[in-house]
Amino acid sequence: MKTYEYKETTALFRRAAKVIPCGVYGHFAPAPYVPVDHYPFFANRAQGSKFWDVDGNEFIDYMCGYGPIILGYNHPVVDEAFQAQIKEVDTTSIATPQLVELAELMVDMITIADWAFFAKNGADTTNYAVTIARAATGRPKIIAFKGGYHGTSPWMQAPGHHGVTKDDLRNIIRLDWADFAQLERAIDENDGQVAGLIASPYHHPIFSDNAEPEPGYWQKVEQLLRKKGIVFIVDDIRCGFRLNLCGSNELYGFKPDLICFCKAMANGYPISALVGTDALKTDTAKVFHTGSYWFGGAYMAAAIACLKEMQRIDAPKILKEKGEKLFNGMTDIAKGHGLTLSVTGHPSMAYPKIIDDPSLMLHQDICGESTRRGAFFASHHNWYITTEHTDEDIQRTLDIFDDAIKAVKKQNAR
Ligand SMILES: Cc1ncc(COP(=O)(O)O)c(C=O)c1O
Incomplete structure (x- = not known):
């Protein structure tokens, strides 16, 4: 699977760091996003379940602005x-x-x-x-x-x-x-x-x-x-x-x-x-x-x-169903790779975490590799889903997650 590059994000962040304390501050700051070069920091456009960064990369969004987006972007x-x-x-x-x-x-x-x-x-x-x-x-x-x-x-x-x-x-x-x-x-x-x-x-x-x-x-x-x-x-x-x-x-x-x-x-x-x-x-x-x-x-x-x-x-019913579908699928994929995904919290906004490595490095790497393939995953925070996430979005996310795990395993085997 193709992985994204973030040339425009990096250029904008360099400019931001000169004129804004922290570059991007608060909960949008890069600090919790590890490996940092796997993540975008500036968006140009959003629609439904997705946003596009300044490099033109498309992401199925599982942070939803850290919660405000519930009916999908631009409802x-x-x-x-x-x-x-x-x-x-x-x-x-x-x-x-x-x-x-x-x-x-x-x-x-x-x-x-x-x-x-x-x-x-x-x-x-x-x-x-x-x-x-x-x-x-x-x-x-x-x-x-x-x-x-x-x-x-x-x-x-x-x-x-x-x-x-x-x-x-x-x-x-x-x-x-x-x-x-x-x-x-x-x-x-x-x-x-x-x-x-x-x-x-x-x-x-x-x-x-x-x-x-x-x-x-x-x-x-x-x-x-x-x-x-x-x-x-x-x-x-x-x-x-x-x-x-x-x-x-x-x-x-x-x-x-x-x-x-x-x-x-x-x-x-x-x-x-x-x-x-x-x-x-x-x-x-x-x-x-x-x-x-x-x-x-x-x-x-x-x-x-x-x-x-x-x-x-009935938004909560839809979110719960979509969350269950996503997290059940991810749990099965992790299991297929011999890994354990813990999913805690309510399915409509759960916190999934690969728990095989207590340092969280494995979890962070898999989230980062998923993000640079088009599924925006945070490793430190509960996720969110919108009522506009489609079955195709979820299936694509599962495919990305599977490929990301394979990539991390390959890197770790070197
Ligand atoms: C549970 C909870 N309480 C309060 C806040 C603060 O909200 P705000 O950042 O809009 O001031 C947040 C923000 O993330 C939150 O998650």
Whole structure:
């Protein structure tokens, strides 16, 4: 199979490194992409399940913008809604009616939602949620789980993160995922001090196995938090709308007080939402939180169209079926080569990993070789799929994966 070259990517990256810290920063940075020369870093075009890089190479995409693309790139229904509204009005000096329409739709869709609030990025909503928890309880501390990611504000980072001080983390209690006894102990030791607990519906740390909750786990947490008057915040930014259109908590049978949404909400158009229960509506109204672009009517129109389209086609069902097909196929191919692919997390956004080499070099090499053959695989992060990934895309991906394993085995045999 032909392997790609990245002359234009390399030239652009050299220019970027001169004028941009890190060249390409944040989660699009090259750092986790090893071997780095197997990956593209600049795209020119995208459509459906695919994007094309600046060298003209075509990729079946399994990162989907790290989650925002759920209905496929350039989805006509969402794009038309956006275009129609942006021609009329987007950001102006007052809100547009889409603000109300979108809030009504989300209150209708999301089981626990009595109200909705909109921003741009995921961290806008996780920051708001913890502030609301503190305002509502008058307490300072927030419980989160080790390896959980809620954005890049200092309080959300692990100790030792560059630029983060002890003071930033003073009121954050980081616990092991799914250790209920540890959670009970932490709440007892900080009696009357804990304002909220923030967690994703299931654990999806990078470079590590993902973990769905054991049956009954969230129900026990919910009961404990209610008893102690602690606000229960679900960060559904990554899982939202991929697992369940009523909130991912519904899949696992529990009810939080606040849910943060962002990725997948508008198929790539920038918008995020915090939804909550009536009990927190007054305190939420008291906490001032806003941003220059948070009232963009066109982005809200895109979200309305995306949410309705996901409902119409039952997007989570399609994603689960496609994910199962992909990961079952990959597991069989790995097995055929005497390798083990572990697949953790929900099939619609699982984290696949070749586990035969604990250093992860083998896994990284196979992901890199697959990418330079046209299937964009990340080795460090859960993957994503869109409703537009076709059976042909999946079959082509399996062929690429097979060829990539053969290539890596050949290289390692030298
Ligand atoms: C679970 C989770 N929470 C919060 C965030 C932060 O979202 P944003 O980068 O849009 O601020 C992310 C982003 O990847 C995320 O995956």
